[in-house]
Amino acid sequence: MRAVLSLSSGALCGAGLHVSGMTDTSRVRGFLDIAGQWDPTLAFVMGGAILPMVLAWRLTRGRVPLAGRAFPAPPVQTLNRPLVFGSILFGIGWGLVGLCPGPAIASITYGGWPGVVFMVAMLAGMWAVPPLRRLLDSRTEHA
Amino acid sequence: MEMAWLFGLLGGLLIGTGGAILLLGTGRIMGASGIVGGLVDGSGSDRGPTLAFLAGLIAAPALFSFGGWNVSTNATPQLWLLILAGLCVGIGTRFANGCTSGHGVCGLSRFSLRGLVATLFYIGAGVVTVSSLRIGVGL
Numbered sequence: 344m345r346a347v348l349s350l351s352s353g354a355l356c357g358a359g360l361h362v363s364g365m366t367d368t369s370r371v372r373g374f375l376d377i378a379g380q381w382d383p384t385l386a387f388v389m390g391g392a393i394l395p396m397v398l399a400w401r402l403t404r405g406r407v408p409l410a411g412r413a414f415p416a417p418p419v420q421t422l423n424r425p426l427v428f429g430s431i432l433f434g435i436g437w438g439l440v441g442l443c444p445g446p447a448i449a450s451i452t453y454g455g456w457p458g459v460v461f462m463v464a465m466l467a468g469m470w471a472v473p474p475l476r477r478l479l480d481s482r483t484e485h486a
Numbered sequence: 487m488e489m490a491w492l493f494g495l496l497g498g499l500l501i502g503t504g505g506a507i508l509l510l511g512t513g514r515i516m517g518a519s520g521i522v523g524g525l526v527d528g529s530g531s532d533r534g535p536t537l538a539f540l541a542g543l544i545a546a547p548a549l550f551s552f553g554g555w556n557v558s559t560n561a562t563p564q565l566w567l568l569i570l571a572g573l574c575v576g577i578g579t580r581f582a583n584g585c586t587s588g589h590g591v592c593g594l595s596r597f598s599l600r601g602l603v604a605t606l607f608y609i610g611a612g613v614v615t616v617s618s619l620r621i622g623v624g625l
Contacts, residue, residue: 351542362500408512426600428581431578445543463572464568
């Protein structure tokens with residue numbers, strides 16, 4: 344049951360990324376290019392995606408998942424340096440090529456070798472984070 | 487495409503519906519970087535459903551493309567840019583604990599302060615990057 348729900352969720356998300364044009368890096372970079380030929384499409388995608396999610400979060404109140412133990416705890420409100428620096432680093436990479444994790448995965452079958460190179464580098468970066476975190480933590484402890 | 491905003495809105499609704507099904511059905515937050523990152527570094531649980539989600543995420547666009555609705559990714563052929571960007575996205579999203587789907591779609595829709603701050607910073611950094619690339623080196 345959880346697998347079927349996850350599969351359909353992934354398929355809807357993938358279809359949405361494809362239909363909206365978000366697997367086209369020129370459209371994504373066009374949104375970020377506010378001083379140039381600005382392309383507002385990404386804002387419509389974000390808005391369209393947030394609407395059902397607002398409803399979904401409301402429906403979680405006082406309930407349990409259809410096939411799961413519990414809903415996520417209320418959002419943590421603490422802001423910290425990893426959040427800010429990580430987001431800035433992500434934004435730089437996003438601007439450089441125009442790919443973020445969702446669309447990069449969704450377009451892997453038709454993105455050709457540039458898509459594969461980006462994916463390998465992204466996975467390597469993700470894989471490197473736990474050791475990087477440990478390194479940074481031990482440095483701040485000794486400082 | 488003239489009606490790009492309409493396709494954007496439609497696609498967005500599909501993405502949000504996918505997120506709603508994952509949340510209400512399984513209790514998980516649809517964050518692409520968290521889902522794939524947990525698989526890569528071994529921190530994620532729920533391996534079967536995770537793989538099922540990724541299978542759907544890859545299969546649906548592949549079917550559209552195979553069926554004739556082609557979308558070109560128009561990604562740069564510059565090897566160093568692809569590698570640098572991939573590393574930034576991979577490392578950045580894991581440190582920040584989320585990307586466009588997790589912090590953006592799922593975070594903003596529950597009025598999460600962390601989601602809002604992350605979204606402002608990655609869009610800001612993206613705007614600065616794209617603008618300086620275009621003005622500086624004409625990319």
